[in-house]
Amino acid sequence: MKIRQEARQEARRKAKALVAQMTVEEKASQLRYDAPPIERLGVPAYNWWNEALHGVARAGVATSFPQAIGMGATFDPALVRQAGDVAATEGRAKYNAYSKEGDRDIYKGLTFWSPNVNIFRDPRWGRGHETYGEDPYLTSRMGVAYVEGLQGDGDVLKSGACAKHFAVHSGPEALRHEFDARATKKDMAETYLPAFKACVQEAGVESVMGAYNRTNGEPCCGSKTLMQDILRGEWGFEGHYVSDCWAVRDFHEHHMVTGTAEESAAMALKAGCDINCGNTYLHLLKAYQDGLVSEEEITQAAERAFTARYLLGLFDGSEYDDIPYEKVECEEHLQIAEQLTKESVVLLKNDGILPLRADAGQTIGVIGPNADSRAALVGNYHGTSSRYITVLEGIQDKVGHNGRVLYAEGSHLFRDRVENLAWQNDRIAEAVTVAKHSDVVVLCVGLDETLEGEEGDTGNSYASGDKTDLLLPKCQRDLMDAVLAVGRPTVVCLMAGSAIDLSAAQESAQAILQLWYPGARGGRAVAELLFGDRSPSGKLPVTFYRTVDELPAFEDYSMKGRTYRYMTGEALYPFGYGLTYGDVAVEKASVAGLNPDTRDVALEVQITNRGVRATQDVIQVYVKDPVSSNAVPNHSLRAFQRVSLQAGETKTVELRVAGGAFGSYDEDGAFVRDADRYLLYVGTGQPDSRTLELTGRKPAELEVHF
Numbered sequence: 001m002k003i004r005q006e007a008r009q010e011a012r013r014k015a016k017a018l019v020a021q022m023t024v025e026e027k028a029s030q031l032r033y034d035a036p037p038i039e040r041l042g043v044p045a046y047n048w049w050n051e052a053l054h055g056v057a058r059a060g061v062a063t064s065f066p067q068a069i070g071m072g073a074t075f076d077p078a079l080v081r082q083a084g085d086v087a088a089t090e091g092r093a094k095y096n097a098y099s100k101e102g103d104r105d106i107y108k109g110l111t112f113w114s115p116n117v118n119i120f121r122d123p124r125w126g127r128g129h130e131t132y133g134e135d136p137y138l139t140s141r142m143g144v145a146y147v148e149g150l151q152g153d154g155d156v157l158k159s160g161a162c163a164k165h166f167a168v169h170s171g172p173e174a175l176r177h178e179f180d181a182r183a184t185k186k187d188m189a190e191t192y193l194p195a196f197k198a199c200v201q202e203a204g205v206e207s208v209m210g211a212y213n214r215t216n217g218e219p220c221c222g223s224k225t226l227m228q229d230i231l232r233g234e235w236g237f238e239g240h241y242v243s244d245c246w247a248v249r250d251f252h253e254h255h256m257v258t259g260t261a262e263e264s265a266a267m268a269l270k271a272g273c274d275i276n277c278g279n280t281y282l283h284l285l286k287a288y289q290d291g292l293v294s295e296e297e298i299t300q301a302a303e304r305a306f307t308a309r310y311l312l313g314l315f316d317g318s319e320y321d322d323i324p325y326e327k328v329e330c331e332e333h334l335q336i337a338e339q340l341t342k343e344s345v346v347l348l349k350n351d352g353i354l355p356l357r358a359d360a361g362q363t364i365g366v367i368g369p370n371a372d373s374r375a376a377l378v379g380n381y382h383g384t385s386s387r388y389i390t391v392l393e394g395i396q397d398k399v400g401h402n403g404r405v406l407y408a409e410g411s412h413l414f415r416d417r418v419e420n421l422a423w424q425n426d427r428i429a430e431a432v433t434v435a436k437h438s439d440v441v442v443l444c445v446g447l448d449e450t451l452e453g454e455e456g457d458t459g460n461s462y463a464s465g466d467k468t469d470l471l472l473p474k475c476q477r478d479l480m481d482a483v484l485a486v487g488r489p490t491v492v493c494l495m496a497g498s499a500i501d502l503s504a505a506q507e508s509a510q511a512i513l514q515l516w517y518p519g520a521r522g523g524r525a526v527a528e529l530l531f532g533d534r535s536p537s538g539k540l541p542v543t544f545y546r547t548v549d550e551l552p553a554f555e556d557y558s559m560k561g562r563t564y565r566y567m568t569g570e571a572l573y574p575f576g577y578g579l580t581y582g583d584v585a586v587e588k589a590s591v592a593g594l595n596p597d598t599r600d601v602a603l604e605v606q607i608t609n610r611g612v613r614a615t616q617d618v619i620q621v622y623v624k625d626p627v628s629s630n631a632v633p634n635h636s637l638r639a640f641q642r643v644s645l646q647a648g649e650t651k652t653v654e655l656r657v658a659g660g661a662f663g664s665y666d667e668d669g670a671f672v673r674d675a676d677r678y679l680l681y682v683g684t685g686q687p688d689s690r691t692l693e694l695t696g697r698k699p700a701e702l703e704v705h706f
Contacts, residue, residue, distance in 0.1 A: 002204030003311060007155035008238060014315070015306035018043070024295050027302040028284045031269075033242070033277040034106065035305075045104045046309065048242065048275050052087040052112035052150065052159070053130055053381040054519070055337070059098075059107040061386050062090050063333040064520035067379030068116060069497045070344035072132030072541035073516065073578075075618040076642045077145035079340055084149020086333045087112065088159040092320045093327040110312050111160040112150055113209055113242070114381075117143040117195035118169050120498075120542055121562050124554050125171035126452040126465030129379055129497020129517065133541025134563040134575060136191050137637050140198035147203035156318040157206060157311045163199040164209035165244055167226055168192045168216075172554050173455035174464035177247075178254040180214040183557045185669030190632065191559050197235055206239040206308055210273065212247045219255050221247045222264075227272040240304040243268060246278035266292035274301040329386055334521065341525035343616070343642070346514040347536035347579040348502070348544075353489050353510040355532025355581060356440060362403040365438030366392045367431045367483055368493075369413045369476065370446045376495040377522050380449040380457060385520030391444050391493060394523030398531055408434040410443075410483070414451060414473035425475065428482050435486040442530065443483055443509075445476045446495035448517070469548050470501040477504070484508040491530065499544040503572060514540070535581035535615035537642070539685070544573035564686060565632045576637065576686045577694060582615030584608070584645060589682040589700040592654060599659030599673075601704060605682055606652050609645035616644045619653065621682050622699075623661045627675035630664035635679075635687060655682075662706065678704045 018041065019027060026038050037045040054071065056062035065071065065083050074080065091110055098108045117139050120128040132142040143163065152158030168181040168188065183192060199205040208231060210221035218225055221243040231237045251257050251264035258264045261283040268276065269284065270293060287293050309315065327333070347354070356364070370376040372392040378385075389397075396405050410431035412418045417426045435441050449457070451473075455464035471477065481504065484490060492505040492512045505512050513536065515526055529536050543564050545551065550569045552561050559566050564575035586607050593602035605619055621639035625631035638661035643653055657680070663673040681687035683699025692698055 003157065004155055008307070008311065011310035012303065012307045014310045015303045018306055019299060019302045022302070024288065024298060025285060027298050028281070028288070030302050030305055031275055031281050031284065031298070033275055046314070047104060047106045047109050048111045049106050049277060050091070050109045050112050051107065051381050052091060052114045053116065054083070054379065055383050056087050056090050056094065057107070057381045057383045059094055060384055061329055062383035063329050063337050064378060064383060064385045065337050066341050066344045066519045066522065067129050067497055067517035068132055069129040069541060070516035070518060071340060072138060072142055073346055073538040074340060074343040075138070075539050075640050076343055077141045079336070079343065080142050081145040081149040082336050083340060084146040085152070086336055088150045088152060089323060090328045090333065091159050092323040093325050096321060096323060097325045111162065111207065111308065113162045113164060114150070115143050115146045115161070115163065116165065117163050117199060118165055119191055121170050121559065122551060122554055123470060123499040123542065123545060124467045124548065126173050126467065127454050128170065129452065130381065134543060135541065135637050136194040138541055139195040143195045143199050144203045147199050147205045151204070151206065154319070156313040156320065158320055160206040160308055160312060162207040162209050162242065163196050163205045165211035166196055166208050166220060166231070167211065168557060169211035169213055169220070171466055173466050175555070176212040176455060177250045180217060181557045182216055184667065186665050186667050187557070187559045189665040189669035189671070193230070200231070200235045200237050206311065207242055208237065208239065209242045209244055210247060212244050212250060214255055219251050219257060221273050222251060222267040222271045224271055232272065240274040240308050241272050242275040243273050243277050248273070248276055248280040249278055262287040262290060262292060269293050269297055269301060274304045337519050338521065338525050341518045341522045342529060342534055344516055344518065344538045345526065345529055345536045346538040346540055348512040348514055348573055349506060349509065350579055351510040353440065353491060354530065356530050358399055358402045358531055360402050363406060363438045364395060364399060364403060365406045365408070365434040365441040365488070366395055366444070367408045367410045367434055367441060368444035368479065369409055369411055370448070370495040371407065371444035372409070373448065375448040375450065376446060377518060377520050379497060379517035380453045387521060389521040389523035391442070391523045391526050394527030395442065395530065397524065398527040406434045406438055411475040411479040413448065414475065416475050425478055428479055431479060432482050432486060435483050435488050438488055441483060441488050441490040442493060443480065443490055444493045444495060445472055445480060446500070447497070452497055467498065470499055470545065472500060480504055493526070499542055501547065502544070503546065506572065532581065532613070535613055537578065537580050537616040537618065539576050539578040539618050540573055541575070543567065543571045543575045546572045565634050565636055570690050574686050574688055574691050576620050577691055579695070580615040580617055581611065581613040582609045582617065582645065582647065583611030584615065584617040584684055585610060585697055586619065586683050586700045587650070589702055591702060591704065594704070595659070596706060599662045599706060601657040603655045603657065603682065604652060605655060606650065607643060607645065608650040609647055612647050614646045616642055617684050618642050619655065619682065620685060621655055621657055621680060622687055623657065624679040624681070625664055625675050626679055627677055628664050630666050630672060630674065632664070635681065636661070676706045680704060
């Protein structure tokens, strides 16, 4: 829910009155991310930089949720909204406690630079796991939900959310400071902008962060097209704009669109960048003295900044000032995190081995570099947990005294040996031995934030956090080959935030689970899924390609050939795919209502769990335009709903497809309705041949006429 206009107007009035008392030097000082105090006006220091990508980050102990890509895999906006509310509650609890101690340091404020609603268009991008996936509709639903959770539903913001990175940004990380992402107006409107627009217009997100790169020639933190024409002009954005960190410096050092720091500061400010993360706005006063910016422009940015601080109740107080520190990592919040983990895990293959049995006398071999890794639990931009539960520990706790758990690291995460003086593959013999002495093997492979992440944040051998291919590191491929060759029933658990080539596991393993980065205590939830206390029910928010050879060049921002909506080949695992321990099928679907003016369509869907186990599943509605030349080549997700079904249970649910689904974008980026007939597919996955092959289920098909 957006802040009421009356509340924003009152905050703006107070901000104008306060800023009017400031000198130009004081106003300019408040546009830095680390704004100093103005003691004569009773203005305390404030650091705008805080993070809450999947729980409060970088400021000590906090509840740890699955990485954002895992939250995307839940297809559960209501639960993601709860996660946002938890982050806001814990952020408030920390702010209340820290400010009483005079601690106003970085990562201690109430403006969270989350969520990341960029489109994960290429699986090589190292920061893709910070997003909700490749689909603009799914991303918009998750982004809106998280923003609403962070900001609350009162006249005071519980915390300030930030939609980033505006707007066409998804690698390569190594080039981001100088790169120009070229995107057509059609691709912008159809793919890159919808989630940002939804966060602004539906959720009233308080801030937007610009990207490092240029978009169509303009640096994103100084782009008149993005910031003035689209964001504030077309969409009516009323919040504040913040640069990515040290992005304004790139104007003159890398993009070469300005010659000096003063010119860069002036370009950003005049375009509408209110807060500078970095140090280039230290040159604003010189830019002012040189006539490059006016005092009015500095004043406008300061007023926007203080409007946000008033909306947060930082001067007048709020109902949130009484949130106690005891709310941090409380039991209620930990339960929400565990629920998210359970809904995020995607079952990619199951030959009947799952769920495992916790039989007395059974020996389970847990193998792999991520089996007992804390780093593989948390992804990046994470907080600290007071307790970590790895997959190994979760299985050990679950089995208890009912069986035996053997463990082998198997390999280093990416080096060819664990011990520097040892032979190559020095842990494989142990892994093979454990496999031979086990009744069933759980093999945990994948990546962590040192192998995929942000440029400058990673310590890996890849290109600034990006991947060069879809393969696991060679040491892990050798480990997988050796373990699978033993012939024991094997469950492969992939802990990674992006698509990985799992063709060897698909061919030879009995089951595959995609765990993502499941959160600090995620091992317990994973164990409960493995042993059938609950069924996996996550769906892939990204396409798992077979190889990067089928993709366009990483630097090519055209959507042609990318993601499920535009690809021409066959995926290894399609977007929207995920199995369960149940057997959910759409029995029939029908149009329950149609508004010819808005084109909103209400669907009535009958679903049955034909299996013998209770489960949740996600009903998905895809729309295809078979008429217009402007339509996307394939089909697009346009509605979804998570449902719970007991074994043998039948339910009837209603789903609404908004009228915006029935139309397309032309080459000028204009929304057009040049078709009067659409196909709707309703099922538990996409209406593609690979999903049919993997699930044996065809979706229900409808035709709608306007």
